Amino acid sequence: MKKELGVHPYLFPMPVLMISTYGEDDVVNVMNMAWGGMCGENMVALNITKTHKTAENIRQRGAFTLSIADIPHLEEADFFGMVSGNKIDDKFERSGLHAVKSDKVDAPVVEEFPLTLECKVVKIQDDEFGYRVIGEVLNVLADVEVLNEKGKVDPTKLNAFAFDQFQNGYYAIGEKVGQAWRSGAKMVRDAK
Secondary structure, rough: OOOOOOOOOOOEEOOOEEEEEEEEHOOEEEEEOOEEEEEEEEEEEEEEEOOOHHHHHHHHHHEEEEEEEEEHHHHHHHHHHEEEEEOOHHHHHHOOOEEOOOOOOOOOEEEEOOEEEEEEEEEEEOOOOOEEEEEEEEEEEEEEHHHHOOOOOOHHHHHEEEEOOOEEEEEEEOOEEEEEEOOOHHHHHHHO
């Protein structure tokens, strides 16, 4: 039996993404957000509020980095979602994390996050459906510790966590439970 719950943003898992930008005087700003993700092979979409400091920085610089937060830095990642760069200019400095300038875009790379996408802005949409930034991924940086023997990212080594829209919790990600385009192969064969 199903129960109607009304209209809610109930998808799970939601990513925990860190958007890093430069503000005035090259001040590093990082924002925690869940309303974004891949929208093409080399494209990302971020749904943010246009009054955020991050949105202004993106408009000014035309670039950002998008990182996966990991469990060892959950406290800092949550802090970035609780504190506004519009109110606290040195919020990144207060986190104790470290950043270097991206070689590909005009944005910072947070050294402690294990996976970072370097992105340039290709379009900003501002309409009745919200404020959306579309970015082209120019490069991906990964800590060698999260790579497998073939040089690919191993999700079990990322220590990533997901956001729970139901109860505002964070949940660890890691156990592999199937293989895409193989786990359903028997059903495909049986359907022919």
